[in-house]
Amino acid sequence: MDDVVLEGEKVRLRDWRPGDLQPLRGLLDPARPWHETNGPYFGTPTAAAADSTARELTTAKAEPSDPRTSLAVCDLRDDRLIGRVSWYWESRQTDWRRMGLVIYDEQYWGGGYGTESLRLWTTYLFARTDTLRLDFATFSGNPGMIAVGRRLGFVEEGRFRRARRWSGGVHDSVVYGVLREEWDRMIHSSTEP
Numbered sequence: 001m002d003d004v005v006l007e008g009e010k011v012r013l014r015d016w017r018p019g020d021l022q023p024l025r026g027l028l029d030p031a032r033p034w035h036e037t038n039g040p041y042f043g044t045p046t047a048a049a050a051d052s053t054a055r056e057l058t059t060a061k062a063e064p065s066d067p068r069t070s071l072a073v074c075d076l077r078d079d080r081l082i083g084r085v086s087w088y089w090e091s092r093q094t095d096w097r098r099m100g101l102v103i104y105d106e107q108y109w110g111g112g113y114g115t116e117s118l119r120l121w122t123t124y125l126f127a128r129t130d131t132l133r134l135d136f137a138t139f140s141g142n143p144g145m146i147a148v149g150r151r152l153g154f155v156e157e158g159r160f161r162r163a164r165r166w167s168g169g170v171h172d173s174v175v176y177g178v179l180r181e182e183w184d185r186m187i188h189s190s191t192e193p
């Protein structure tokens with residue numbers, strides 16, 4: 001199967017490589033600030049868990065899945081590893097996929113890298129499946145992720161009020177989704193002259 005490479009204007013989403021192990025270890029360090037908004041209520045992974053994730057992602061697969069369940073997000077200019085896109089089954093029985101996005105390197109936050117990554121990933125997943133919808137879950141304490149979704153035309157489909165109470169704070173759990181026909185319309189209208 002051919003390698004997957006998805007390029008935009010700022011990022012390249014590509015298959016993981018063994019050479020990503022060392023930089024990924026640094027990016028997954030439990031002290032990095034991305035843990036503060038990436039499902040912080042689940043707790044920061046231990047160094048051992050982070051190491052095992054880094055190894056798992058960067059070990060070459062004999063038969064990579066189609067569609068891929070995860071791709072590395074790299075700076076298009078120099079292929080530096082900066083983040084990761086992923087998806088998992090919210091409900092395999094009903095063909096319901098949920099996406100994940102993390103720009104691990106905080107120096108890249110606010111530069112449009114997250115928005116472009118999720119745009120490329122959403123287009124790829126709609127192209128490689130016949131799924132009717134895609135979504136992502138976050139919480140009201142993550143305005144960056146919510147802004148990425150809104151900017152791309154995702155709709156707020158669910159808001160579980162005060163569902164995330166931890167560590168002295170209270171937030172809503174939110175889900176943003178997009179239907180295939182909505183995505184097709186948006187992609188076509190953005191490429192029309």
Ligand SMILES: CC(C)(COP(=O)(O)OP(=O)(O)OC[C@H]1O[C@@H](n2cnc3c(N)ncnc32)[C@H](O)[C@@H]1OP(=O)(O)O)[C@@H](O)C(=O)NCCC(=O)NCCS
Nearest residue numbers: 034037102103109110111112113114115138143144145147
């Ligand atoms: C959340 C995240 C994916 C956003 O990606 P990004 O590259 O920083 O976002 P972009 O530069 O594409 O910005 C998209 C929009 O969000 C806004 N934004 C970004 N970070 C923000 C923040 N912390 N607070 C408020 N708005 C923010 C930008 O201003 C932009 O809005 P605009 O379209 O009105 O200009 C990224 O910051 C990240 O990975 N953070 C740590 C991990 C995480 O929270 N992952 C998501 C878990 S659900």
